[in-house]
Amino acid sequence: MKDLGKNLLRGGTGWVALLVMFGLVLAACEKKPEEGAEVTEIVIGMQCDRSGPTQTVGPFLCDGAHDYISLFNKKKSLGDKYRIRLMEIDHGYNVPRGVEAYERFKEAGAVSISLYGTPHTYSLTPKLTEDKTLGTSPGFGNAAAADGEKFPYIFPVAATYWSQIASAVKFVLDKWSGSEKPKIAYIYYDNPAGREPLPVLRILASKEGFQLREFAVPPPGIEMRPQILDIARNYKADWVIAHLFGRAPGVSIKEFIRVGFPRDRVISLVWGASESDINVAGWDQAEGYYGLQFAGVGQDHAIIKEIKQMFADEGKEPRKTMEITVYYNRGVFIIALHARAIQIALEKHGYPITGENVRDAMESIHDFDLDGFMPPLNLSRQDHEGGGWVKVYQVKGGAWVEASDWMHGYRDVVLKHVAEAKAS
Template identity: 30%
Template sequence: MTTSLRSKLAAIALLGGAIFPSAHAAGPVKFGLCYDISKIYVAAVPQVAQAVKDYADLLNLRGGIEGHPIEVTLIDHGNEPQRGIDCYERLKRDGVMVFDFFSTPVSRAVLPRIMQDGNILVQPLVGRGDAVDGEVFKNVFPLAPTYWGQAANIVSYFKKQAKGELQGKKVAFLYLDTPFGREPIPVFEALKRLERFDFQTFPFPVPGNDQSAAFAQIRRFQPDWVVLWSFSPLNPISFREMQRNGIPLERMVTVNWINEVDINNFGAAAAKGLKRSAVVSGGAEHPLVQDILRELYDKGKGNGDRKLVADSYYNTGLAVYSSVFEGVRHAVKSQGWPLTPEKIRKGMYSLKNYDAKGFMPPITVTPQDHGGGGRTRIDMWDGSKWVPQTPWIADYTGLVNTLVKANSAEFAKANK
């Protein structure tokens, strides 16, 4: 090859690279997961992180987000607020604009910095319940129902089961005595006055292993329904106490924090009839989960134990981040590169009845509502899998929104 020909080919290659940049040359979209993967939330958070990284890898195999590769950085904060703040500051310096802490105390600790810096906080099922108010928390996106909304939807289910009349029915609220456990009580109290049912609370102390005193009181109360507000490893203890006290498990509805591991630790057959407040579809049948299994795990490229794929917590992470990545995709497509937090915020408002093709309740994000609509449904364990008992619903929304606005107004007043 002559020197002249080499020069011409080099010039063509250089020109082609300028006109047709490779996908690898495109700047990455960076996401920061500062999670508790070692202490309090180890029963759930590792599966959530596994799902996020799996979905990022799947999308990267398909070209990323509008040609930009996804980078997910996972750092352990051990549920310690200061470590969460340190993680935030470190990743912020690395160019991350979208953060997720999956911890109420850590999310609350980092919130002032997020709001001051204008970065994006993804906050599903943790943190401040009133953060769904987008007019106050402009850069916070829960993208999931609040615990207040879950409580309201559970009462709506009870009302339908009682053929529209709750007066005289008894509802027992069994909960871990922490801020998380106490959070939905104002909604239950308000609905008790509205629907005229008998409502009593039954706390059990941290760490939650001894629930016998609470159940002795519940047995005397003789409730029509028991609502359990607890967290994964404590759930089988509650189920055994139900059994020991002769209360049919069919009368119990749990908050969303229950998964197949909990069921198996109690006994899959024995748990038949148990119900939960669901925020995502269960099981591995959905095409998105099947794609991950086929394109990653069948090729030895998964980010964790294959047996945890399609676990309820795995599916929760997959559902949330299908929304996050879709919102960012719209931001890049409609507003162009480079991304900014403001572009991402506006991109989230493109999520209209988005359900990842039936994988989750349809969410619509607006400048007023960053939760997406607050829909949940009741699922029942049939001995081998979760079976939907209701459609996705959001009920008593006026009451819930009043509580949200009252709390967010207090926050706004205190943070002028």
Template identity: 25%
Template sequence: MRFSRSAFAIWCTAVVLAACGGSGERAENEILIAAIFDLTGPTADVGVDYADAVQGHIEWLNGRGGIDGRPIRLIYQDYGYQVPLAEQLYTQFVQEGALVFMGWGTGDTEALRPRIMEDRIPFSSASLSHVLGDAHESPYNFLVATSYSDQFRIVLRWIAQDHRAKEGDGNAQVAFMHNASPFGLSPWVQGGEDYAREIGVDVTPYAMSRGATDYTAEFSRITQSGARYVVFQNTSAPAAVALRNARSLGVDATFVCLNWCANALLWRLAGDDAEGVVGAIPWAPLTDDVPGVRDIRDYLESRGEDYSEKTNAYTQGWWTMGLFVEGIRRVLDAGQELTGENIKNAIESIDGLDTGGASPPLTFTPTDHRGSKGLRLFRAENGMWTAMTEFLTAP
């Protein structure tokens, strides 16, 4: 098999990371956190950066003395996006004493919700399914980035405004190309369909089958429908395939990526075909020089890594870990016992956590675990993501 340089780098990193997980004896004052990552499965194209960021934040923090002098220890394993394995690893790591759990996918996170609640384990994953931020339904789950549904609403509102500015009247026609999974359908079934109808935008979903290398049939139907906007809810690799396909077919549309394909990897895979794509980006790309990414950039440079090659999944993973560090620090500062329930309560007290412009300030309450309601829209220009709006809040 012949690998491109980027694919080979991802593969090498995945092998190294997968080999480093596991358990063993730990020091008495260590704080144990567990994680599952997708390093070899269908979303590994962005999963490797997210995993590296979670581990990187812990290494960076421990190099500064940990939390009140207590180091964090991370136990983790690649689960390849397999829900049964996620459930097995969750059980194993909780039995080993993990106080906090970092998950990944929508299907496995939703499947684990009842057990997370029963075990009282503060939990966050890369999944931004809207229901996971419902504190009544998911009292121990926390969303640290704008939910898929809120992302989709922001994009649909922008499309409606852009369509009116260009066409004047009539409903905007939108093709929603999504991963064929709960992750892909999440923004549509959890509020997106109703909101589109409410604002007069006509949306047609198109499933992107796993591993597809050609979307000619889908784009033929999209062209016949008259859609002038195509929104991707998928990771970078399949979105890049679709973009190359659409450009070669001469599809006349504005392309929009929700967060998992609006990243640096899209450029590497799609090349010039990514030019002009609009990205809904909850966490700043590392090329966006705001205070909230400078520690990350310094850390990566200290390891001899080029931050411009990282996706914004790295920013999201770093700050997701950072939120739980803040919760743990508040428990320790209050002199309380370090338990899952106390960490949960501490996170629910966070009001306007400043992320240095990497995202809107994060706020959690006992009734709302969706910490961020906004994002900026960026445009792909000359190999970079350029901000085209200020932070937009979901309606």
């Protein structure tokens, strides 16, 4: 037997066994929640990308969500007997891992899911519908899912790409004072998410009669010098609408600076307008750049102050990730909706609540805006988007400054398009 041990160790098997044992011991040491006896946890599942191609978003978005839930529980918003557990799984923007994460959420009893990523939203839509569990796809995923009658369990709050592009066009045309219609360039990441706004944008171009040219940036989107030169020098665009992801927005701003295109003629959809993108390009240089948002930006909001106060009460420094307020606040916004829906469902039905209850509760959310931090959402069975609200911010003096109120553009066109998608 002595030889057996030696021989196996030589083959490395022993080491593997040791590692496995170590892992088992660690797993056994797991601390059991002390107050678990009388407090029941309600689980929200959250997909996150902290390690994949969009890790410029994930760490901030997900930290925001965690902190909101901590505050929510601390305030005992569900009463003494219940609390929310936010279960985060990082999928690294990998679809099989995203599907596995969903199964793990379900195993843990999650009643609602915060999805992350367009391909993940697409791949989980059939499962969510079948399992009667709601999933939010804030700003990404399938724009046609705004129709709750066709996609009963997907909530693309607060604005799908169709609503975003319509608002961007409205903002541009409102700003435009020239005698002729402006020449608009649309620069986009060449993947399904990047092309999603195209049909609506083309409809608007023919309806409003402005000139439109599309410029595709192939993945991974870190090289777009030719496209931007083309926009500035050949096409001589009056306005640019940008729809880029990950590291691409920062690169695009740098290129606009390099070719001398005026930054206050560029407006980005929601995933290309965070502090980190401007950090890449430099705040002075990027002065004037516009971006769409569907949650308040900056730290001057009651809810963000409350979170900071929570940290102060615990004697901790505020989290570093709070500084990227665009994504941090967006995480707060998304999870606040989930928490609110669970709160309503619990009040109405009592424990235990089902995914269906939470969905119905989400559809009943009205006038819940955390003092202007969130858009004036009005969710309903027909409108899972809640109105398609966005707010435009502009880079001014080293910060993102409001450049509009909550707005939505061409609602009729967008709704008509959603209805057509439903019929097809």
